[in-house]
Amino acid sequence: MAKKPAQPATPKAAAPPINAHVAQSAPRAPSATHTRTASASNSSLSAKSSPQEVALHVWHKYLNDTPTRTMLLDVFMLFLVLVGAVQFLYCLLVGNYPFNAFLSGFGACVGQFVLTASLRMQTSERPPPTASAAAKKAATKFNDEGFEEKDEDGKPVSKISSERAFADYVLGSLILHAFCVNFIN
Amino acid sequence: MAVATTDNPYMKGSTSKNTRGLLRIVILCTIAGAAVTARLFSVIRFESIIHEFDPWFNFRATKYLIKHGFYSFWDWFDDRTWHPLGRVTGGTLYPGLMVTSGVIYHVLRFLSIPVDIRNVCVLLAPGFSGLTALAMYLLTSEMSASPSAGLLAAAFMGITPGYISRSVAGSYDNEAIAIFLLVFTFYLWIKAVKVGSVMWGALAALFYGYMVSAWGGYVFITNLIPLHVFVLILMGRFSSRIYIAYTTWYALGTLASMQVPFVGFLPIRSSDHMAALGVFGLLNLVGFFDYLRNQLPGKQFQTLLLALGGLIFVILFGGLMLLTVTGVIAPWSGRFYSLWDTGYAKVHIPIIASVSEHQPTAWPNFYFDLNLLIWAFPAGVYMCFLKLKDEHVFVVIYAVFASYFAGVMVRLMLTLTPIVCVASALALSHILNTYTQIDSPSDHSSANGTAESNGSAKPAKVALNPSLRSTREKLVGVYSIVSKAVVTSMTASFLLLFVAHCTWVTSNAYSSPSVVLASRLPDGSQHIIDDYREAYYWLRQNTEHNARVMSWWDYGYQIGGMADRPTLVDNNTWNNTHIATVGKAMSSREEVSYPILRQHDVDYVLVVFGGLLGYSGDDINKFLWMVRIAEGIWPDEVRERDFFTARGEYRVDDEATPTMKNSLMYKMSYYNYNSLFPAGQAQDRVRGSRLPAQGPELSTLEEAFTSENWIIRIYKVKPLDNVGRDHQSAVAFDKGHKKKRKAGGSRKSTARVLRED
Numbered sequence: 016m017a018k019k020p021a022q023p024a025t026p027k028a029a030a031p032p033i034n035a036h037v038a039q040s041a042p043r044a045p046s047a048t049h050t051r052t053a054s055a056s057n058s059s060l061s062a063k064s065s066p067q068e069v070a071l072h073v074w075h076k077y078l079n080d081t082p083t084r085t086m087l088l089d090v091f092m093l094f095l096v097l098v099g100a101v102q103f104l105y106c107l108l109v110g111n112y113p114f115n116a117f118l119s120g121f122g123a124c125v126g127q128f129v130l131t132a133s134l135r136m137q138t139s140e141r142p143p144p145t146a147s148a149a150a151k152k153a154a155t156k157f158n159d160e161g162f163e164e165k166d167e168d169g170k171p172v173s174k175i176s177s178e179r180a181f182a183d184y185v186l187g188s189l190i191l192h193a194f195c196v197n198f199i200n
Numbered sequence: 201m202a203v204a205t206t207d208n209p210y211m212k213g214s215t216s217k218n219t220r221g222l223l224r225i226v227i228l229c230t231i232a233g234a235a236v237t238a239r240l241f242s243v244i245r246f247e248s249i250i251h252e253f254d255p256w257f258n259f260r261a262t263k264y265l266i267k268h269g270f271y272s273f274w275d276w277f278d279d280r281t282w283h284p285l286g287r288v289t290g291g292t293l294y295p296g297l298m299v300t301s302g303v304i305y306h307v308l309r310f311l312s313i314p315v316d317i318r319n320v321c322v323l324l325a326p327g328f329s330g331l332t333a334l335a336m337y338l339l340t341s342e343m344s345a346s347p348s349a350g351l352l353a354a355a356f357m358g359i360t361p362g363y364i365s366r367s368v369a370g371s372y373d374n375e376a377i378a379i380f381l382l383v384f385t386f387y388l389w390i391k392a393v394k395v396g397s398v399m400w401g402a403l404a405a406l407f408y409g410y411m412v413s414a415w416g417g418y419v420f421i422t423n424l425i426p427l428h429v430f431v432l433i434l435m436g437r438f439s440s441r442i443y444i445a446y447t448t449w450y451a452l453g454t455l456a457s458m459q460v461p462f463v464g465f466l467p468i469r470s471s472d473h474m475a476a477l478g479v480f481g482l483l484n485l486v487g488f489f490d491y492l493r494n495q496l497p498g499k500q501f502q503t504l505l506l507a508l509g510g511l512i513f514v515i516l517f518g519g520l521m522l523l524t525v526t527g528v529i530a531p532w533s534g535r536f537y538s539l540w541d542t543g544y545a546k547v548h549i550p551i552i553a554s555v556s557e558h559q560p561t562a563w564p565n566f567y568f569d570l571n572l573l574i575w576a577f578p579a580g581v582y583m584c585f586l587k588l589k590d591e592h593v594f595v596v597i598y599a600v601f602a603s604y605f606a607g608v609m610v611r612l613m614l615t616l617t618p619i620v621c622v623a624s625a626l627a628l629s630h631i632l633n634t635y636t637q638i639d640s641p642s643d644h645s646s647a648n649g650t651a652e653s654n655g656s657a658k659p660a661k662v663a664l665n666p667s668l669r670s671t672r673e674k675l676v677g678v679y680s681i682v683s684k685a686v687v688t689s690m691t692a693s694f695l696l697l698f699v700a701h702c703t704w705v706t707s708n709a710y711s712s713p714s715v716v717l718a719s720r721l722p723d724g725s726q727h728i729i730d731d732y733r734e735a736y737y738w739l740r741q742n743t744e745h746n747a748r749v750m751s752w753w754d755y756g757y758q759i760g761g762m763a764d765r766p767t768l769v770d771n772n773t774w775n776n777t778h779i780a781t782v783g784k785a786m787s788s789r790e791e792v793s794y795p796i797l798r799q800h801d802v803d804y805v806l807v808v809f810g811g812l813l814g815y816s817g818d819d820i821n822k823f824l825w826m827v828r829i830a831e832g833i834w835p836d837e838v839r840e841r842d843f844f845t846a847r848g849e850y851r852v853d854d855e856a857t858p859t860m861k862n863s864l865m866y867k868m869s870y871y872n873y874n875s876l877f878p879a880g881q882a883q884d885r886v887r888g889s890r891l892p893a894q895g896p897e898l899s900t901l902e903e904a905f906t907s908e909n910w911i912i913r914i915y916k917v918k919p920l921d922n923v924g925r926d927h928q929s930a931v932a933f934d935k936g937h938k939k940k941r942k943a944g945g946s947r948k949s950t951a952r953v954l955r956e957d
Binding site: 039047065068070072073076077080099114118119122125126129130134135136169175179180182183186187189190191194197198 | 275395396397398400401402405406440443444448449450451452454455456458459465468484487494501503504506507508531780
């Protein structure tokens with residue numbers, strides 16, 4: 016797995032973990048919930064906690080942090096995963112006789128899933144105005160050799176507006192389902 | 201043309217932005233026009249005719265599509281090829297080309313432009329090469345801030361022989377539209393990566409789907425794009441842009457590619473496509489962990505990464521093992537193996553190795569096809585290393601892989617050409633942009649827009665290595681007029697030479713239809729050798745509509761297209777055994793061949809013989825491949841060794857081996873040949889050897905037709921003897937007693953008169 020160069024060497028240095036945490040989560044978390052989450056979650060998490068604890072922590076943090084709109088997308092994604100899994104199980108257990116139908120059903124799930132994930136990234140990743148400088152820095156940090164030119168153009172790193180992202184999403188879904196319907200026999 | 205484009209950056213400042221835009225459009229249109237006209241040599245020299253072999257099938261399929269409509273084309277079962285098996289043509293071809301020209305044909309008809317489908321097919325490739333030049337401009341413009349790079353690349357793409365070789369007028373092959381789609385798909389992909397929007401990814405997927413429907417070379421895209429993404433992940437450049445671009449492209453593109461019946465379930469079955477699937481999964485994992493990483497401080501993230509990552513890895517590995525063991529994932533295709541091991545095909549699949557365009561590339565080919573560009577190419581790749589943004593990584597990967605593949609297989613030179621154009625345009629435009637600045641800047645900040653990459657790169661160097669003497673001065677660069685003039689004029693003259701070379705190569709090497717041969721008479725005038733069409737037309741006019749013609753597979757498509765007669769094997773080499781059967785019939789004795797011919801209902805046998813004219817692409821020269829392919833299936837009955845003399849020579853003269861002399865191919869080629877010459881003087885002008893005084897005897901076939909220059913010879917298979925004798929004794933009987941009793945006998949001995957009927 017790609018080792019991320021952007022990781023700060025904080026835990027070892029015993030620096031106040033809160034700061035590191037806020038800087039890290041800035042690009043994603045909406046600014047309103049910043050401090051509350053950080054302080055609330057950090058109390059239950061030490062550097063040597065077990066995977067279960069960490070997972071639990073992430074879950075709580077997710078529940079607290081995520082705006083409803085994004086959460087709606089997540090529920091939809093979960094639904095797609097379930098539908099896809101059911102189809103896959105059916106294919107394994109009962110057989111794949113109308114293979115076209117299975118493929119287009121499964122493909123529709125996977126395709127819709129990644130499209131929704133893309134939409135989620137585009138809509139929730141956009142840094143809040145207050146944290147924009149830090150977020151920009153974090154986003155361009157990992158390749159600061161080559162990327163200044165991009166910013167010179169006056170184009171920020173993520174320049175897709177939510178509306179544009181949603182229009183793209185609709186377009187992508189239309190194409191996806193057109194192919195699926197054509198393929199289903 | 202190439203030089204004209206370099207004028208563009210001169211128009212700085214004083215002219216407005218609009219003027220420059222207009223100028224750019226005009227230049228692009230001129231480039232497209234030049235690209236189209238450069239490909240019309242063959243139409244002017246010869247006529248509007250379909251070239252070579254495969255285009256004849258495409259042409260025939262297009263005519264079928266026009267005549268019967270799309271749905272019956274889709275369900276087309278062709279019983280006039282691969283007799284007696286037939287071919288499910290609708291499900292075993294890439295329909296993109298035919299559908300494209302069908303659409304163009306109907307649109308033109310709709311606009312009340314009465315156009316012949318043949319002319320649409322002939323001119324499709326030049327038309328699309330004009331579009332390729334435009335797509336190349338877009339692609340290169342994504343790589344460089346300077347517009348001159350894009351214009352140069354468009355000009356290069358328009359006239360470089362490496363691409364012209366497959367897209368002259370009449371070369372109605374899949375590559376004609378596929379290269380445009382390749383370049384344009386890559387442009388859309390780069391755009392998707394840069395912008396990170398679903399729309400560009402979806403467009404890339406749509407054009408990828410079009411590409412899949414047009415050419416088998418789509419596998420190149422299928423592997424290159426995942427590789428690009430994989431390298432970007434390894435470089436630690438994962439971002440939501442890449443995730444969005446790739447997952448959209450993969451999800452939509454895979455579904456799109458499965459719509460083509462010939463591809464079908466391959467994208468999830470064959471190993472050629474597994475890299476794309478693997479990267480798709482990996483990207484989703486990386487995306488998920490990237491999300492987690494943003495939620496957690498480093499240490500906890502590592503804990504979670506180890507736990508979850510380990511779990512997922514174990515599950516995936518187990519699944520992969522299970523699939524491989526149960527054989528769900530198909531093994532790699534043979535053509536793919538031959539990409540890695542150049543000796544593989546020769547040993548295992550002679551049918552692939554026998555195609556001349558699957559041979560490894562000889563090094564002069566690179567220079568012949570790319571000329572100046574091959575020198576500028578590494579420089580351009582180096583410049584991509586200097587910048588190394590996401591799109592430059594793509595250029596580097598593409599360059600490395602395409603170079604390798606072009607070295608392995610001649611036809612893959614075609615996939616190398618676009619990236620060579622991009623890279624060398626980057627290098628040359630950099631040179632021109634640097635050296636055509638007339639004024640010396642007083643300060644580096646005043647360096648104007650076209651050379652800004654130059655201006656910003658230099659100060660960085662100053663800071664890096666002050667030990668270089670030249671960098672100690674305040675302004676770094678070349679500012680004397682003389683050196684600028686020298687370099688600029690040299691580059692310009694190189695480009696002019698390149699244009700001259702391209703024109704020369706196009707007109708001399710790549711514009712021959714190979715159906716019609718041209719030669720020069722001693723007085724310098726052109727002489728057209730039209731034996732192919734003469735013979736095919738003879739077949740069309742003088743044989744029954746369902747008369748089966750057997751020939752080596754090279755001529756199958758032409759017989760189907762021009763003579764409209766059923767064939768046994770053709771260039772769609774889907775059934776190796778059937779081809780080997782024909783090879784066995786050709787390379788065995790008459791007594792062995794005759795039953796094979798009877799079993800396959802063969803009425804006529806067609807051979808190509810270049811001995812009289814010195815035409816080297818004839819069947820005797822291809823004969824060893826027939827032997828090899830037949831030997832692959834019947835190693836006991838056909839042995840390649842038997843066709844070589846004791847000293848290992850392949851001879852056709854007195855010293856030829858008995859197996860060679862008795863083979864059907866040898867007999868058909870040289871039958872009656874010595875009657876053209878004084879006794880004992882028969883000469884084969886291809887092999888440069890004197891033939892035996894006594895020519896071969898044929899008993900089971902009779903000569904039906906021989907073309908003007910003897911290039912095509914057609915033999916009729918005799919029916920079974922009326923009174924049950926074998927053919928040998930029947931012929932002996934005829935010779936001994938009444939020589940002209942049978943019509944067949946008289947035909948045989950006076951073959952030259954036969955063209956009257």
